[in-house]
Amino acid sequence: MTSLDLKQEILDLKKSRNAVILAHNYQSAEIQDVADYVGDSLGLAYHAKETNADVIAFCGVHFMAETAKIVNPEKIVVLPDKDAGCSLEQSCPAEQLEAFISANKEKNYYVIAYINCSGAVKALCDVICTSGNAVKIVNQAPKDRPILFVPDENLGAWVIEQTGRKMDLWKGNCYVHVEFTRESIQRIKSEYPDALVVAHPECPQAVRLLADEVCSTEKMVDYCKNAPVKNIIVVTESGMLHRLRKECPDKNLIPGPTDRCACAECHYMKMNTLQKLRDCLANLSPRVEMEESIRKRAEAPLLRMLEQSKA
Ligand code: 13P
Numbered sequence: 001m002t003s004l005d006l007k008q009e010i011l012d013l014k015k016s017r018n019a020v021i022l023a024h025n026y027q028s029a030e031i032q033d034v035a036d037y038v039g040d041s042l043g044l045a046y047h048a049k050e051t052n053a054d055v056i057a058f059c060g061v062h063f064m065a066e067t068a069k070i071v072n073p074e075k076i077v078v079l080p081d082k083d084a085g086c087s088l089e090q091s092c093p094a095e096q097l098e099a100f101i102s103a104n105k106e107k108n109y110y111v112i113a114y115i116n117c118s119g120a121v122k123a124l125c126d127v128i129c130t131s132g133n134a135v136k137i138v139n140q141a142p143k144d145r146p147i148l149f150v151p152d153e154n155l156g157a158w159v160i161e162q163t164g165r166k167m168d169l170w171k172g173n174c175y176v177h178v179e180f181t182r183e184s185i186q187r188i189k190s191e192y193p194d195a196l197v198v199a200h201p202e203c204p205q206a207v208r209l210l211a212d213e214v215c216s217t218e219k220m221v222d223y224c225k226n227a228p229v230k231n232i233i234v235v236t237e238s239g240m241l242h243r244l245r246k247e248c249p250d251k252n253l254i255p256g257p258t259d260r261c262a263c264a265e266c267h268y269m270k271m272n273t274l275q276k277l278r279d280c281l282a283n284l285s286p287r288v289e290m291e292e293s294i295r296k297r298a299e300a301p302l303l304r305m306l307e308q309s310k311a
């Protein structure tokens with residue numbers, strides 16, 4: 001079967017299932033091209049909340065599909081590969097967070113969770129944030145309570161720099177973004193001395209300091225469109241380059257290299273394929289399911305985020 005046939009089959013199944021295909025900016029080019037919406041975690045959360053479809057085929061990683069399920073308990077949410085995880089999610093098991101919060105009860109932490117975490121972790125938090133709204137969310141946190149920010153220490157450190165708000169940080173990170181180093185980015189900058197650098201806030205501080213702009217994947221699209229130069233070094237997962245090249249055809253978009261590779265790839269994001277997308281629409285499996293009590297507790301901080309994000 002050609003990839004054209006496969007795409008047609010996916011479109012037919014989408015129609016017969018009354019499904020919507022949501023894809024993250026790091027998905028493969030062929031998945032992005034067949035999706036109804038491609039975006040960052042924040043845009044995907046809004047789209048999941050607003051869709052009228054009966055089935056959501058979520059092409060991203062598990063916590064993203066789970067987020068769609070949290071706000072859509074009555075809908076079927078399928079993920080092409082159920083093992084598409086995330087190192088940030090893994091770095092913060094709910095039992096460990098629960099134990100930490102209860103051992104530090106006297107602090108009365110206001111807990112902010114980056115959306116890259118499990119539903120069970122979301123259920124323990126006061127509010128969720130994404131890289132696209134983290135500064136806004138932290139700025140709205142109660143001034144009289146200390147903040148515990150989980151699970152990304154790099155995003156957390158960047159938000160502290162942006163807001164001046166002190167926070168205690170969970171020691172988690174993204175295994176893809178910590179591969180970028182000061183040396184690897186300086187090397188590519190010396191090859192393109194006139195280039196601007198845009199980096200994701202999950203990068204370590206030494207890399208962020210070399211960037212002209214630090215922002216979420218969606219904001220990278222506007223940044224590249226409006227940049228007054230042709231050459232732009234993009235320091236994030238390589239799937240982003242497909243989206244950017246489509247949206248900014250006049251720009252030369254250069255993937256940020258690591259010390260080992262010419263670009264960085266999240267193997268979890270790339271576990272989804274067109275075949276698996278077709279299969280999950282055909283079989284309505286694998287489905288994302290959640291225990292209702294956890295889902296309910298995770299929904300409140302998520303809805304708080306969607307509300308505060310509009311402020
Ligand atoms: P964005 O919300 O910026 O798309 O980031 C999600 C992510 O997983 C980055 O590694």
Ligand code: SF4
Pocket residue numbers: 061085086087088089116174175176177202237266267268269
């Ligand atoms: Fe998680 Fe990093 Fe992959 Fe994003 S790029 S899904 S943070 S492991």
